[in-house]
Amino acid sequence: METEERYQKLKEIITIYLPEDVAISELTNESHFINELNINSANLVDIVLDVEDAFDITLENEDMDQMLTVNNALQIIQNKLDAK
Amino acid sequence: MNNRVVITGLGVCAPNGVTISEFAHSLKNGISGIRFQQELDDLAFGCHIAGKPQVTDAHKQEYFTPLQLRALNSTGIVYGVIAGVDAWKDAKLPIENNTSPDWDNGIIFGTGILGVDQFRESIHLIDAKNTRRLGSTSVMQTMASGISAYLGGILGCGNQVTTNSSACTTGTEGILMAYERIKLGKAKIILTGSCSDSGPYVWGGFDAMRILPRTYNDNPTKASRPMSASATGFVAGSGAGALVLESLESALERGVPIYAEVLGGAVNSGGQRGEGTMTAPNSEAVQRCIIEAIKDANIEAATIDVINGHLTATAKDALEIENWSKALGRKGGDFPYINSFKGIFGHCLAAAGSIEAVASIMQFKENLVFGNINCEDLHPEITSIIAPQKIPLQTITHSPEIIAKASFGFGDVNACAIFKRFSN
Numbered sequence: 001m002e003t004e005e006r007y008q009k010l011k012e013i014i015t016i017y018l019p020e021d022v023a024i025s026e027l028t029n030e031s032h033f034i035n036e037l038n039i040n041s042a043n044l045v046d047i048v049l050d051v052e053d054a055f056d057i058t059l060e061n062e063d064m065d066q067m068l069t070v071n072n073a074l075q076i077i078q079n080k081l082d083a084k
Numbered sequence: 085m086n087n088r089v090v091i092t093g094l095g096v097c098a099p100n101g102v103t104i105s106e107f108a109h110s111l112k113n114g115i116s117g118i119r120f121q122q123e124l125d126d127l128a129f130g131c132h133i134a135g136k137p138q139v140t141d142a143h144k145q146e147y148f149t150p151l152q153l154r155a156l157n158s159t160g161i162v163y164g165v166i167a168g169v170d171a172w173k174d175a176k177l178p179i180e181n182n183t184s185p186d187w188d189n190g191i192i193f194g195t196g197i198l199g200v201d202q203f204r205e206s207i208h209l210i211d212a213k214n215t216r217r218l219g220s221t222s223v224m225q226t227m228a229s230g231i232s233a234y235l236g237g238i239l240g241c242g243n244q245v246t247t248n249s250s251a252c253t254t255g256t257e258g259i260l261m262a263y264e265r266i267k268l269g270k271a272k273i274i275l276t277g278s279c280s281d282s283g284p285y286v287w288g289g290f291d292a293m294r295i296l297p298r299t300y301n302d303n304p305t306k307a308s309r310p311m312s313a314s315a316t317g318f319v320a321g322s323g324a325g326a327l328v329l330e331s332l333e334s335a336l337e338r339g340v341p342i343y344a345e346v347l348g349g350a351v352n353s354g355g356q357r358g359e360g361t362m363t364a365p366n367s368e369a370v371q372r373c374i375i376e377a378i379k380d381a382n383i384e385a386a387t388i389d390v391i392n393g394h395l396t397a398t399a400k401d402a403l404e405i406e407n408w409s410k411a412l413g414r415k416g417g418d419f420p421y422i423n424s425f426k427g428i429f430g431h432c433l434a435a436a437g438s439i440e441a442v443a444s445i446m447q448f449k450e451n452l453v454f455g456n457i458n459c460e461d462l463h464p465e466i467t468s469i470i471a472p473q474k475i476p477l478q479t480i481t482h483s484p485e486i487i488a489k490a491s492f493g494f495g496d497v498n499a500c501a502i503f504k505r506f507s508n
């Protein structure tokens with residue numbers, strides 16, 4: 001899976017969790033889920049589950065702790081896919 | 085403080101109508117909301133019929149964000165939010181995205197058990213050692229106060245936001261809790277109501293108790309027969325009803341239409357003593373509850389012209405009529421008109437009191453008494469107490485002045501509320 005494809009897939013997942021005052025166009029690789037995208041911290045749990053389903057991977061607790069930005073998420077996804 | 089309390093908004097999500105106008109149409113015309121339920125048949129229930137609101141995905145999208153809808157598995161929350169938001173809008177109250185909540189507005193929205201389907205899903209995941217897959221909403225969908233929490237967030241209420249629970253009296257009890265809080269000046273506006281989930285995991289226990297009718301699976305609209313000689317048990321229902329209660333002062337200030345005034349009411353319990361048990365009422369308690377409600381409302385029993393009973397379509401219906409008759413000191417042709425809407429939409433359990441209260445109050449505006457269905461063969465014990473013409477078999481023209489609404493529930497608990505046509 002190409003980087004761009006993974007990014008688009010992740011973006012699709014994130015869209016539904018964005019609060020009304022944040023547009024998906026504001027999303028960049030550097031975006032911080034909670035501080036910049038204003039995503040409810042409880043919903044990060046759901047994003048993790050959606051990522052697991054979309055990429056057919058399993059994230060560990062430490063992966064979840066490190067998943068603070070879009071870049072972090074992409075890196076974790078890549079590592080998991082590489083290890084498959 | 086002794087504020088007068090009025091009703092300024094109504095909302096409903098019932099088996100026979102998911103908007104107020106649909107609901108009114110089916111009540112006027114006796115159109116049943118009881119339908120065959122394939123899943124009950126598939127699961128080998130004795131009773132394959134029930135009352136379930138027909139809510140489409142498009143309808144849900146009007147009330148929930150795509151994110152809220154995504155994992156929403158609690159039918160009680162769906163029904164409660166639809167009824168609650170509709171009542172709020174009906175009362176011409178705004179839904180604003182302000183930074184502070186409205187401190188004078190509260191929510192008392194009851195339920196019996198919430199999010200049963202969601203809980204079942206969670207249990208399967210937990211038993212499969214997969215708790216981490218529960219997601220973030222399993223708590224709020226299954227906590228009893230999930231419904232008041234959802235509504236509280238949507239409407240931005242800053243006064244008391246709570247959920248009451250007292251089996252089938254829940255809805256009527258909630259109205260009285262809201263009434264008292266506003267009367268005492270502790271809140272100006274309270275959205276009150278109740279909801280009950282649909283489905284086999286809610287209704288199964290009643291099927292096991294063999295108190296649901298088993299001979300009407302091919303004839304669902306005839307199954308729920310309150311006050312009938314051929315009543316064979318109640319038909320389970322589900323849904324939600326909601327009412328906006330408001331101080332008269334606030335309603336006049338806002339210049340909104342008033343449906344009715346809440347004059348008062350009473351709640352009590354028979355303590356499961358005497359003839360009272362977990363499932364059977366203590367008649368002394370029922371009569372006391374009605375008498376105390378009349379006293380609290382400061383009216384004479386003779387002024388009540390319409391009753392909406394609990395009347396579930398079991399062998400206890402005649403006893404309920406006897407209790408009303410004794411409590412009011414009225415019988416025969418002197419008895420008020422009485423109806424039970426359970427013939428039309430079944431027994432909506434925790435939601436029963438609020439859905440039936442909404443229907444009862446609509447009668448003021450419509451200048452009608454909605455008819456009873458499925459009791460052409462009135463129970464002889466009932467007609468030995470009250471005149472048959474007091475049990476209209478079709479909707480009749482009558483302008484109710486004072487309506488008494490009672491609900492009775494498992495645990496031997498009772499609630500009776502008194503509503504009056506509004507005049508200032």
